[in-house]
Amino acid sequence: VRLESELRLALERDEFELYYQAQVDQRGRIVGAEALVRWNHPNGGCVPPSRFIPLAEETGLILALGGWVLERACAQWKEWQRLPGTRGLTVAVNVSARQFHQPDFCERVAAAVARHGVAPGVLKLELTEGMLLESMERTIATMHRLKRIGVRLSLDDFGTGYSSLQYLKRLPLDQLKIDQSFVRDLVGDGNDQAIVLTIIAMARSLKLEVIAEGVETEAQRALLAKLGCRRYQGYLFGRPVPASELMRAVADGP
Ligand code: G
Ligand code: G
Numbered sequence: 188v189r190l191e192s193e194l195r196l197a198l199e200r201d202e203f204e205l206y207y208q209a210q211v212d213q214r215g216r217i218v219g220a221e222a223l224v225r226w227n228h229p230n231g232g233c234v235p236p237s238r239f240i241p242l243a244e245e246t247g248l249i250l251a252l253g254g255w256v257l258e259r260a261c262a263q264w265k266e267w268q269r270l271p272g273t274r275g276l277t278v279a280v281n282v283s284a285r286q287f288h289q290p291d292f293c294e295r296v297a298a299a300v301a302r303h304g305v306a307p308g309v310l311k312l313e314l315t316e317g318m319l320l321e322s323m324e325r326t327i328a329t330m331h332r333l334k335r336i337g338v339r340l341s342l343d344d345f346g347t348g349y350s351s352l353q354y355l356k357r358l359p360l361d362q363l364k365i366d367q368s369f370v371r372d373l374v375g376d377g378n379d380q381a382i383v384l385t386i387i388a389m390a391r392s393l394k395l396e397v398i399a400e401g402v403e404t405e406a407q408r409a410l411l412a413k414l415g416c417r418r419y420q421g422y423l424f425g426r427p428v429p430a431s432e433l434m435r436a437v438a439d440g441p
């Protein structure tokens with residue numbers, strides 16, 4: 188209960204901050220970033236999202252928080268455009284189920300995109316399988332509307348849910364994000380290699396981009412590349428960092 192009221196206050200007091208984690212191509216160039224929310228608690232210290240996102244979802248505060256994240260990420264992209272080397276940089280935002288199923292979600296996204304002049308193809312929304320399985324028809328309609336706004340859609344934590352090819356082919360996605368649980372032991376685990384290879388083959392047949400998350404070692408990256416994955420995110424390339432620090436990494440290059 189205490190955390191809940193603190194969470195409410197935190198929004199009013201502007202205690203949230205977006206960190207950004209680099210997403211890189213085969214040559215190690217930063218082609219995008221995932222926005223990850225951080226709560227700078229007034230008592231000092233950073234409260235991890237694993238502690239407050241589930242609570243925000245339960246209480247419905249995720250709607251206000253998610254709206255703030257979307258707004259902040261679009262504004263940040265706009266600010267970045269004044270710096271060299273940022274053209275074409277994409278920004279990925281995590282969307283929670285409740286947020287996605289709001290009746291006016293598409294309007295909210297369209298408004299944020301328009302307000303900041305976000306170019307088509309720049310904003311990526313990361314969705315999870317669970318949220319797409321409820322009321323499929325409406326979900327697919329919402330996804331199509333988002334696509335018309337110029338937003339790209341990525342399926343986060345891919346491989347951890349249901350994800351049959353049958354249902355996947357109906358979703359207007361742009362990207363599959365291979366869950367970090369398959370990357371962690373990839374080098375020594377033949378089963379994980381088989382799973383990753385299957386995901387990549389699936390993505391190819393559905394004409395989806397693939398990105399692997401949780402890439403921590405060069406051996407993992409090399410094996411992912413060999414299996415056909417061309418986009419990577421993980422500590423090997425950078426931790427989630429404040430916006431200014433990500434821009435320094437963009438300027439420095441691979
Ligand atoms: O940031 P971390 O690195 O600790 O993220 C932990 C979890 O919190 C991840 O599952 C991530 O998807 C989620 N998360 C981080 N930022 C956001 C956000 O802005 N919105 C939502 N819905 N989830 C987020
Ligand atoms: O659920 P989602 O994929 O949105 O959240 C990404 C989470 O993974 C965040 O908590 C982020 O800090 C974490 N993360 C990002 N890169 C790595 C990595 O290389 N290794 C590990 N263990 N976690 C990572």
Ligand code: MN
Pocket residue numbers: 221281313343
């Ligand atoms: Mn994510």
Ligand code: NA
Pocket residue numbers: 343344345364366367400
């Ligand atoms: Na993920």
